[in-house]
Amino acid sequence: MLSYTYASSELNLICRIMAKQWPTFTIILVTVVLFSIMAFVVAAPDAPCPAQNQVSDPLKQVVELLNGILDLDITICTGVVGLSAALLLGIQGDIKLKKASLTLLSISIILLVQSILYAIIWRLGLANLWFNDAVSCIAKDPQQTSYKAHFLAMGLGIFFFAVTVVVVAFERANSSSDGENAQ
Secondary structure, three states, X not given: OHHHHHHHHHHHHHHHHHHHOHHHHHHHHHHHHHHHHHHHHHOOOOOOOOOOOOOOHHHHHHXXXXXXXXXXXXXXXXXXXXXXXXXXXXXOOOOOOOHHHHHHHHHHHHHHHHXXXXXXXXXXXXXXXXXXXXXXXXXXXXXXXXXXXXXXXXXXXXXXXXXXHHHHHHHHHHHHHHHHHHO
């Protein structure tokens, strides 16, 4: 009975927080739902492609280049998500986030994590193409969709992160000018 009471009090607390801040939760929920639907579109089964026994050197170089770009992108996204998570958890105590900046930062984190997911889906598709001797199909739509979705989600995530930085900078500037006016 004790665990049920604890769980119900936690649920009650979450419901009270959501009732007070429903626009924030709605914006975040809509972002998650839209990009989750996009993930199902990206992970659609591949179109049939003829097997090719030999892979040309230029094609190998293109695959290595694209893979290298994804390595860099995943590193950037992971770093920004880690920084954002540190801000959300309050590890950097000087920065207090208000509702608008918290919402923007949460959307940024969601988009960057989705970007990492699409990069992984692209790599899985590439491994599938190598396994089936059909690497020449890398330029076909199913494989390109996940690559484009990765860049779209990453670009939007970095955009929302930049907007968050600007909003926090303006909030800090306003709070410091209010402090000077009070003195």
